[in-house]
Amino acid sequence: MSFLEHQGRTLCYRLLGDPAKPLMLLAHPLGMNQTVWDEMLPALLGHFRTLTWDLPGHGSSSAWPEQAVTAADLAAEALTLAAVAGAERFHFVGTSIGGIIGQQLLCQAPERLDSVTLTNTGAVIGTPEAWQLRAGNVRARGLAAMAHEIVPRWFGAAAREQQPALLAGWTVAMARGDAHSYAQLCEMLAGTDFRDTLGRPDVPIRLVAGADDLATPPESLASLARITGAPSPEVLEHVGHVPSVECPERLAERLLRHPERE
Structure with a gap:
């Protein structure tokens, strides 16, 4: 680290x-951290050098300051980290808000991207009202109180029923995050909409959805395919919002047969 x-x-x-x-x-x-990728890394490292990081106020990254955070701010962090790795170009994989960062990079710096894989995300996620409500609740109640409500929504029925310790562990992880940063990111999502700005970038794009994803259902990825001209999303059955945790082998296999590598 x-x-x-x-x-x-x-x-x-x-x-x-x-x-x-x-x-x-x-x-x-x-609400998660970079360890969501851990089970995939052994498969990926045979083919790629990998860089994972913690978003503001998540894991071991410091909190976001008082001013509003934007998707461009998060994309700038990604580009800075790529520079640390000495890479002019790179492949990008993002889930949920990570997929928002990927879309910002497609708009802002497509020349830096060899490929982009967007999972469990959308050109717009949820509604502004819902994100503003969550931001207010997190500020008022704290992440520890909210985590018990939010974490079960991340996972499909199979994970919820068969792996109760998985939900308990991620509830602890979310509860340890910075509430201010989390609320700032909710407010960013409330104001983020790529439907009219994304276009059809000249970058190979792969889309992956979870059939049981409540937050960003398969139609959310299908809409991205229509906007960008990417192939239709691959839908993972019995998977919710976090395929890197629920089915790491299946997601890794898809990354290793990305069109850019064929």
């Missing part, structure tokens, strides 16, 4: 693998 000072904040990241291999950045969902 390594740390970087960027714009007055500390970013926690892990850069693993052979520097001669192509770089892959992986961005985690809201």
Whole structure:
């Protein structure tokens, strides 16, 4: 685990693998941390150098300051980390808010991208009203109180029924996050909409959905396919919002047969 000072904040990241291999950045969902990718790394490291990091106020990255955070701010962190790895170009994988970062990179710096995989995300996620409500509740009640309500929504029925310890563990992890940063990211999501700005970038794009995802159902990814001209999303059955945790082998296999590698 390594740390970087960027714009007055500390970013926690892990850069693993052979520097001669192509770089892959992986961005985690809201409320989680970079360990969501751990079960996939052994498969990926045979083909890629990997860089994972913690979003503001998540894991071991420092909190976001008082001013509003934007998707461009988060994309700038990703580009800074790619520079630390010495990579002019890289593959990008993002889930949920991580997918928002990927879409911002497609708009802002497509020339830096060898490929983009967006999972369990959308050009717009939820409604502004719902995100503003959650931000207010998190500020008023704290993440520890909210985690018990939010975490079960991340996972499909199979994981909820068969792996109760998984939900309990991620509830602890979310509860330890910074409530201010989480609320700021909710407010960012309330105001983020790529439907009219994303276009059809000249970058290979893969879309992956979970059949049991409540937050970003398969139609959310199908809409992204229509907007970007990407192939239709691959839908993972019996999977919710976090395939890297629920079915890491299946997701890794899809990344290893990305069109850019065929």
